[in-house]
Amino acid sequence: MSDPVQKPDTPYNFAYLDEQTKRMIRRAILKAVAIPGYQVPFASREMPMPYGWGTGGVQVTAAVIGPDDVLKVIDQGADDTTNAVSIRAFFAKTARVATTTRTEAATIIQTRHRVPEMPLTESQILVYQVPIPEPLRFLEPRETETRVMHALQEYGLMHVKLYEDIARHGHIATTYAYPVKVEGRYVMDPSPIPKFDNPKLTNSPALQLFGAGREKRIYALPPFTKVESLDFEDHPFEVQRFCEPCGLCGATGVYLDEVILDDKGGRMFVCSDSDYCEGRREEGHRGHLAGALAGAAEAGE
Template identity: 85%
Template sequence: MTLETEIEDGLASYNFAYLDEQTKRMIRRAILKGIAIPGYQVPFASREMPMPYGWGTGGVQVTASIIGPDDTLKVIDQGADDTTNAVSIRAFFAKVADVETTTRTGEATIIQTRHRIPEEKLTEGQILVYQVPIPEPLRFLEPRETETRKMHALAEYGLMHVKLYEDIARNGHIATTYAYPVKVEGRYVMDPSPTPKFDNPKMHMSDALQLFGAGREKRIYAVPPHTNVVSLDFEDYPFEIQTFEEPCALCGAHGVYLDEVILDDRGGRMFVCSDTDFCEERRAEGHRGHLSGEAMEAAE
């Protein structure tokens, strides 16, 4: 037998949802403690996954540990189902777990996301799995894990307030626009992952369970449904979200998060829904924005 055929024969087939059962148990235990201590980052022995660290390995490990054959999975990146990394992760689960996938927010039982929370209100029974690059909200103020762990232990979050206040003093604004820190159930300051702060209010008292996986940093945390999630702010500088002056150019939606799309090299641009499913469903219902003529539809 040649070396090549020996290897072809010898490479093992993978378990359901890729991870071995022992790894799933370890992650499941971490998820349960995360739910029991909302906002606290549970250390876990993150595994190498067949996609790079930083590309959603934490979210993928969480999803792989909870998903079952009856689930319907949606994966979004930047709010869109068709961004390359979302496509890649969705295809991974379709292959290793043979589950149904969807782009419809309402149909999904598990939604894995990077950088957005869907516009459609999530419901009881849905699970939102966030991919998290840097789970530690204090990391950029204090690079040492030994120090930040103490701060969480003592609920000593003065440093974070000082940082936000310095922003105000210097710029007249809190200059944090995404990954805006929240306090969970009055105890732990938590990083919501790099979602725009526009999405922060959706985390508060959500009907859905929110799970967060940081693979490279080896942390899992959670926000149970119906849990207080409050964005940090000051009495004289209350938290506020971004507002867009114009509605979505395709579906005409107001009060949603928009992507800026450059149309030409002369400064022409348009704003469209970042949540592609939300936008498509609105258009299917007949809503139109100012750039969504029939010609437009035909071109797509």
């Protein structure tokens, strides 16, 4: 695959996968974009990382990335966790692409279970890592049956799950992997993002690609696709609300992580999107715990 004359500076083909594999994945992506929300099977490869660490997302990223792309990888919103750092390093090594932690500077964002707080643009691609692509899996274990249900749009069962939630908890207690209907046709699992992020899926200017490596499925939301979260007329879809702003940057209306501070019940809420939080602090925003915990939080990072 490499130029026989010039000695390659990396033993890997560009972005690790061989060209035929990338073509195969691109064909699956094109099909997925053509049928929004439909799960396209693809010949998922073994990747040099365990299943569950984002093998699907990595393959999708490898298929769409070019030498001029700038890659950002987030894991639960953070750029600095093992998974995010490793995947960034993987592409820095195998594709020699520039990486960044800044949302607005990235052209490809691979994400594990969050959508960045900052609105995305038409020049960006969001790649989701998906553990279980089939939204009906835990309701109907037979793959043959779920395929027929998708084909015939038999989605009553999805509401059975929501009914169960309300019957047991008094409200829809599904907080992540909240099922959505794409363009009034396919019911799709938006990967385990918090339902807080569901409203960001609809009409997004960015292309959204979903890769499930173990389950060998790719699906997609083309830009400006209508995505509705399923609900009942008398129990409409709602996102999580937080009782206090981010402790570090004072942001409201963003998704927050709870951080346990001590064993006496002390806790704080901080932005799950670490880049967004840092950006706000650079702009001079300060949360009520920023001064007291600045040292501790940096030590923790």
